[in-house]
Amino acid sequence: MYLPSAFRQTDLAQLHNLIDSTGLALLTSSGSQGLIASHLPLLLVPDEGEFGTLYGHFARANPHWRDLAEGSEALAVFSGPDAYVHPGWYPSKAEHGKVVPTWNYIAVHARGQTEVFTDPERLLQLVSRLSERHEAAQANPWSVNDAPRDYLDAMLRAIVGFALPIAHLEGKWKLGQNRDAADRAGVRDGLAASANPRDRELAEQMSLLD
Template sequence: MYVPSAFRQNDLAQLHAQMQASGLAVLTSAGSQGLLASHLPLVLEPGEGEYGTLYGHFARANPHWRDLADGTETLVVFAGPDAYVTPTWYPAKAEHGKVVPTWNYIAVHAWGQAEVFDDPERLLQVVSRLSGRHEAGRPQPWAVSDAPREYLDSMLRAIVGFALPIRRLEGKWKLGQNRSVADQAGVREGLAASANPRDRELAERMSLID
């Protein structure tokens, strides 16, 4: 990922927070089957290893897991809020007109080599953590233990799990840091007034720029 210094995010806590806030990650690899991408919910264990460890699973019918089993390096992309930025929000437009559109966004990239497994108990732990994470806060949260064990066993046989220790982590917070204070304020106000909730979320994130 191309990351100019103004947009680079190195704070591990913020990187982890963004990864955990992203509901669905994109896991990519370039192995014997060519370039592959799978959209997967993942669980991050921040305390495991230098940058944390990611856990998830594939459908056994998905051939992508075989590349991971072969030791192919994996890139996982976590997308945060993003928004189109119109030049009309820049006070600089009225001053000299030398402005063009851009796109502001937040993204985290994680690299590593995965360990693939199909042990039923380890798989059960992964799916339990995944469902627990996304059921949390619901009035009547569903738990894996709510399903009959024989049914669970059949479902577990249909998936393959993986643990991905993160070897490299990169974050890009492209939030207009290269613009003037006045232009940044104009973009924040424009995004905050949008009907799109992702625009408003990005406006909030821009307000946290140091």
């Protein structure tokens, strides 16, 4: 992605935190079927490889996994909070008027070659870990063991798993670092007063720059 140095995030812990906090990722690749994308929940194992390894699964009927099995490189996109920036929030607007709207956001891109797998026990381990992660906040968490084994076996036959060791990891924290402190504070305060929770979340991220 286009990544000016002012917005570059290189802290591995923060990059992993954004990946972990993203419920649904966008996985893209380009192969024999052309450019293709799938929206998938992904699991990060941070201590596998230099930048960690991502795990997920496709419906077997989704043709995307076939491109990955053929060796296509994959790109996983994780989007954090984002917000429109109103030019009136810049104090400098009153001084010289040389301001325009923009969009602030946080994003992480992870690329690598994938390994596709269909082994039932490995798939069971993957879906178990994904379920445990997303069910943790429930009062009565669902477990794969709650489903009848014959039903579960049928569901496992209907999916294809993959591992994506991250070879390239980029983070972009576009939070107004190219503006002066007064303009950043104006944007932060404007977003913090918004009724939109994503605006307020981005304001919190901006406050960490100060």
